[in-house]
Amino acid sequence: MALVTINGVSVRGISAAVPRKILDNTTAKGPDGADLERVVRSIGINQRRMAADDQCTSDMCVAAAAPLLAELGWDPAEINAVVLVTQTGDYQAPASACIIQHRLGLPLNALAFDVTLGCSGYIYGLYIVSSLMATGLLKRALLMAGETAVRGYSDRDMGGWLLNGDAGTVTALELNPDADPMTFDLNTDGSGAQHILSPLGSRHRLTEQSLVYEDVGNGNWRRPIDARLNGMEVFAFAMKRVPETVNAVLSATGLAKDDIDWFVFHQASHMILEFLRKKIGIPAEKMPYSLDEYGNTSSATIPLTIVSRLKEAVTTGKNRLLLTGFGVGLSWGTAQITVDRIVCPDIVEI
Secondary structure: OOOEEEOOEEEEEEEEEEOOOEEEHHHOEOOOOOEOHHHHHHHOOOEEEOOOOOOOHHHHHHHHHHHHHHHHOOOHHHOOEEEEEOOOOOOOOOOHHHHHHHHHOOOOOOEEEEEOOOOOHHHHHHHHHHHHHOOOOOOEEEEEEEEOOHHHOOOOOHHHHOOEOOEEEEEEEEEOOOOOOEEEEEEEOHHHHHHEEOOOOOOOOOOHHHHOOEEEEOOEEEOOOOOEEOHHHHHHHHHHHHHHHHHHHHHHHOOOHHHOOEEEEOOOOHHHHHHHHHHHOOOHHHOOOOHHHHOEOHHHHHHHHHHHHOHHHHHHOEEEEEEEEEEOOOEEEEEEEEEEOOEOOOOEEO
C-alpha cells in the first residue's frame, strides 16, 4: 500500500484492562522439568496475564472503556462507531463489536465490526477508523484492540506458551479540523502465513484427533488445534521489514528520528526489539517496553505500552509517536501520530 496521510482526526484517549491472573515465567519449567531461565531472559517476559475461563476479549475492552468514557465525559449516544481488532472474538459469529455496542449502550446507527488481524492490527485499526472518520460523517469512534491468546497455545510448547498475554484496550478518536496529520504505511505478505498460525477453522475443523497431543520436537508437545510459531522465520521477517516501514514513514513525513518523542513497537520479544532498536538506531530511552510485565498481547501491545509506560508523558504534553506493528499474516505497518494531553486512565484489572 502506498503511504497515506489522514487529516482532521485526533486521538483523545487510550485505556487498557488486563486479567487479574498472573502467570510467572521466572518460575516456569519445561515439559521435561528443565529450567527455562535462559529462555525467559532472551524473550524478556517475566510475567503475563491470563483471562479466566469465563472472560472474553469483549469483557476486557468493555472494562477498559468505562473509565475512559467517564474521564472524557463522552455520552455513549454520541459515539458513531466501535471497531474491534482481535483474533479471539467471543464467538465465531456474531462479531464481538456488535456485543460491545449493546453492552456500552451505543446508538443503533453506530458502525460495529471486527478486524481479524493480530500483531499489526492496531496500526491497521487506526487507519481504518481514522479514514472512515475523515469523511466527516463520524465524529466520535472507539477503536478496541485485545486478545485472549494465552489459551490458544499449548502449555507444553514453550515456543509459544511463554510469550503470550491477554489484554483489552480502547482508543477514543474524535473529528478535529486542527488535528496533526496521521501518516500510515501498511503491508502484507501472505506467503509467510504458516509462520504464525492458529489452525482451527474451516480448513482444519475440530475432530477427536484435534485434541491429541503430539511430540513436535525439543521436548515440546501440542495438539493440532494449538497455535504454533516459527520463531526464526519471524525474526528474519522482522529484521527485514520493520526498518523498511519505519524509514518509509520517516521519509514521507520529513521527520528525523530525533523529531520523534517515542517509538512504540509491537512487543514481540526482548531479543527482537533490541535487534530492531539497534539496527534502526533508536536511543534506548525513546523505546519503551511493557512485555516484561504483560507479555506479547498481539494487537493490544502498542496501546498497552502507551498506557503502562508513557502515561505521564502523553497526559501532560504534546508527543510525536511512531507506532510499528509486525507479525501474524505476515503483516506489518507503521503510523506516525501526534497526541496532545490525552486522557489515559489507570489500567483496570478484572
